[in-house]
Amino acid sequence: KIYANSDEASRSVALEIASIIRQKAGEGKPAVLGLATGSSPKKVYKELIRMHKEEGLSFQNVVTYNLDEYYPMEPDAVQSYVRFMREQLFDHVDIPSGNWHLPDGTLPLEKVADFCHDYEEQIERYGGLDFQLLGIGRNGHIGFNEPGSLVNSKTRLMTLDLTTRIDAAGDFGGLAKVSKKAITMGINKIMEAKRVILLAWGEHKAENVARAVEGSVSADVPASYLQHHTNAAFVLDNSAASQL
Ligand code: GLP
Numbered sequence: 001k002i003y004a005n006s007d008e009a010s011r012s013v014a015l016e017i018a019s020i021i022r023q024k025a026g027e028g029k030p031a032v033l034g035l036a037t038g039s040s041p042k043k044v045y046k047e048l049i050r051m052h053k054e055e056g057l058s059f060q061n062v063v064t065y066n067l068d069e070y071y072p073m074e075p076d077a078v079q080s081y082v083r084f085m086r087e088q089l090f091d092h093v094d095i096p097s098g099n100w101h102l103p104d105g106t107l108p109l110e111k112v113a114d115f116c117h118d119y120e121e122q123i124e125r126y127g128g129l130d131f132q133l134l135g136i137g138r139n140g141h142i143g144f145n146e147p148g149s150l151v152n153s154k155t156r157l158m159t160l161d162l163t164t165r166i167d168a169a170g171d172f173g174g175l176a177k178v179s180k181k182a183i184t185m186g187i188n189k190i191m192e193a194k195r196v197i198l199l200a201w202g203e204h205k206a207e208n209v210a211r212a213v214e215g216s217v218s219a220d221v222p223a224s225y226l227q228h229h230t231n232a233a234f235v236l237d238n239s240a241a242s243q244l
Pocket of ligand 1: 036037038039040041067068134135136137138142143144164
């Protein structure tokens with residue numbers, strides 16, 4: 001889906017999320033959302049906050065599982081995805097505090113594998129993700145599933161690619177300070193989500209968007225796995241779509 005700009009595109013994605021939330025609320029059920037960080041989803045979250053404040057959209061029945069978090073990472077650090085999500089969404093809506101979840105960057109290493117297993121089990125107990133929001137990294141990653149990630153990969157500790165770390169260097173005050181690892185939801189859970197939307201804005205995303213959408217499905221470009229999802233959409237602005 002190609003839009004003139006990211007404002008229009010983000011509004012339509014927020015509307016879709018709101019309609020899932022309202023439909024589930026009407027059924028007396030939780031809306032289970034997989035959420036993403038990065039600059040791409042910011043306007044979607046802004047629009048959801050506006051709908052909460054101006055249109056009474058309630059997040060009381062919303063349960064969220066974020067894709068990823070750097071490891072190690074303290075939740076109040078400026079680079080923390082916990083902090084990002086609180087600032088960009090959670091602190092501005094009425095989501096109950098126990099309802100949002102992110103991978104825990106403070107765990108001792110020996111507890112990470114059990115945490116990852118439990119994260120997936122929690123999602124499964126809800127019957128899976130009703131919706132998954134994604135961005136795309138410069139190397140075609142989704143979440144922190146770097147190139148080489150398999151389609152059946154589970155939630156796990158991942159070693160970050162150099163490109164990913166270079167792109168994060170600004171946030172960390174230099175490449176040397178960027179985390180070398182992150183905990184990421186695996187491709188498997190993303191592919192099991194009932195609906196997936198990947199957002200990409202700008203010329204710098206165009207080449208990877210084209211590889212993901214029109215190239216061969218391959219672990220070299222993890223976003224290309226979405227070609228095999230039956231209900232996935234790439235929501236793009238004109239620039240991100242310019243090489244299609
Ligand atoms: C990070 C995140 C990804 C995100 C990517 C792109 O690597 N872990 O989930 O998609 O950045 O970020 P942006 O949306 O800022 O381009």
